[in-house]
Amino acid sequence: MTNFTKEVMHVGEMASGAALTVPVYRIKGETGGRSVYIQANMHGAEVQGNAVIFQLLELLREIKVNGDITLVPYANPVGCNHKNGEYTLGRFDPITGVNWNRMYHFDADIIKPFVRKSIGQDDKTIEQNFKALMINSIEKKLDHNNYGLTTGQRIAYQLQRLAHQADIVLDLHTGPISSKHLYCPEYAQESASYFDIPHTLLIPNDFAGALDEATFCPWWQLQEAFAELGINFSISAEHLNKESFTVELGSQEQIDLDVALEDAKSILSYLSYKGVIDSNDFQPQSMTRYACYLKDYKAYYSPMGGMVDYLAEFGEPLAPGEPLARILRMDNYGDGEPLHYLSLEEPVIPILHFASASVNQGTELYKVFANYFTL
Ligand SMILES: [Zn+2]
Numbered sequence: 001m002t003n004f005t006k007e008v009m010h011v012g013e014m015a016s017g018a019a020l021t022v023p024v025y026r027i028k029g030e031t032g033g034r035s036v037y038i039q040a041n042m043h044g045a046e047v048q049g050n051a052v053i054f055q056l057l058e059l060l061r062e063i064k065v066n067g068d069i070t071l072v073p074y075a076n077p078v079g080c081n082h083k084n085g086e087y088t089l090g091r092f093d094p095i096t097g098v099n100w101n102r103m104y105h106f107d108a109d110i111i112k113p114f115v116r117k118s119i120g121q122d123d124k125t126i127e128q129n130f131k132a133l134m135i136n137s138i139e140k141k142l143d144h145n146n147y148g149l150t151t152g153q154r155i156a157y158q159l160q161r162l163a164h165q166a167d168i169v170l171d172l173h174t175g176p177i178s179s180k181h182l183y184c185p186e187y188a189q190e191s192a193s194y195f196d197i198p199h200t201l202l203i204p205n206d207f208a209g210a211l212d213e214a215t216f217c218p219w220w221q222l223q224e225a226f227a228e229l230g231i232n233f234s235i236s237a238e239h240l241n242k243e244s245f246t247v248e249l250g251s252q253e254q255i256d257l258d259v260a261l262e263d264a265k266s267i268l269s270y271l272s273y274k275g276v277i278d279s280n281d282f283q284p285q286s287m288t289r290y291a292c293y294l295k296d297y298k299a300y301y302s303p304m305g306g307m308v309d310y311l312a313e314f315g316e317p318l319a320p321g322e323p324l325a326r327i328l329r330m331d332n333y334g335d336g337e338p339l340h341y342l343s344l345e346e347p348v349i350p351i352l353h354f355a356s357a358s359v360n361q362g363t364e365l366y367k368v369f370a371n372y373f374t375l
Contacts, residue, residue, distance in 0.1 A: 003065070030064060035165065045252035049174070069276065075155075115229070183246035302327070308357050317347055327340045348370050
């Protein structure tokens with residue numbers, strides 16, 4: 001591919017001096033269409049996104065690309081290599097305990113002064129200036145910070161600097177043992193139907209440190225700040241259109257290249273809808289797409305310790321009283337109750353469960369959609 005480049009980005013140093021690096025692949029768009037940033041494997045065990053990036057690069061060799069596409073596998077070289085025995089840990093920085101996907105930056109105080117300065121300007125100028133402001137605030141953090149950064153912040157901010165340059169951001173993750181699901185900002189609900197993902201979580205305009213939020217919240221809050229003054233600045237408008245998603249591709253610790261090909265096609269279906277690629281070969285599959293609001297995405301904590309036999313199927317509505325799981329307690333055998341069935345009192349859709357069969361009382365056993373509906 002003549003429009004293809006590879007860069008190795010330096011994101012930190014280990015104690016021995018060994019460099020922490022991240023590969024960055026870029027495909028230059030031909031017509032200046034919407035640009036895209038896709039990264040994978042911020043959480044160490046969530047490896048399927050790397051295979052999806054491989055399949056995307058393979059498919060994109062044969063496709064006319066309108067907008068720039070930046071792809072970053074192995075986004076977190078510390079998390080990716082964080083093994084303990086046969087397992088990859090890599091969800092939390094082992095030094096600070098902070099979740100690797102809660103270290104991105106957004107300072108909401110930049111919004112109001114920017115809006116005051118921008119009144120009367122056209123949308124394109126506002127867009128360019130705001131993008132520059134966001135990139136600049138990340139660069140200040142990286143380069144003009146006397147007191148330094150944590151290892152995780154240094155990695156996250158460099159990734160975020162790339163992400164802010166794009167109109168569309170996809171952060172590829174997986175659950176522990178999980179069905180495919182999509183974190184989608186409420187305003188971009190329509191786009192969720194272009195992914196072949198049967199479960200969508202609709203998320204509000206709250207920043208909690210994740211990459212998707214760090215890239216859509218600034219734009220969404222900007223839109224709201226203009227709206228308070230009666231000014232229409234719609235980030236869903238054709239000429240702006242800023243969207244970010246966290247794409248949960250299934251279960252951790254697994255690579256399946258055939259499934260990755262399907263996942264890549266699903267992403268291309270969305271990118272084709274957005275005009276990023278020039279192809280009619282990628283259309284969304286027809287399927288029932290369930291959704292719920294983030295407030296209704298419930299964690300179910302184990303009411304007791306024991307050994308879990310997970311029973312509920314992912315993705316299918318589960319009637320009240322139907323068992324989610326049963327817990328084996330061999331210590332009770334002969335003089336007590338060795339089997340305990342667990343169920344909920346409202347209809348839910350199980351989305352993911354804990355990765356191990358042995359749990360303590362209070363372990364987050366399942367995550368489920370409550371008050372779900374179809375898109
Ligand atoms: Zn993750």
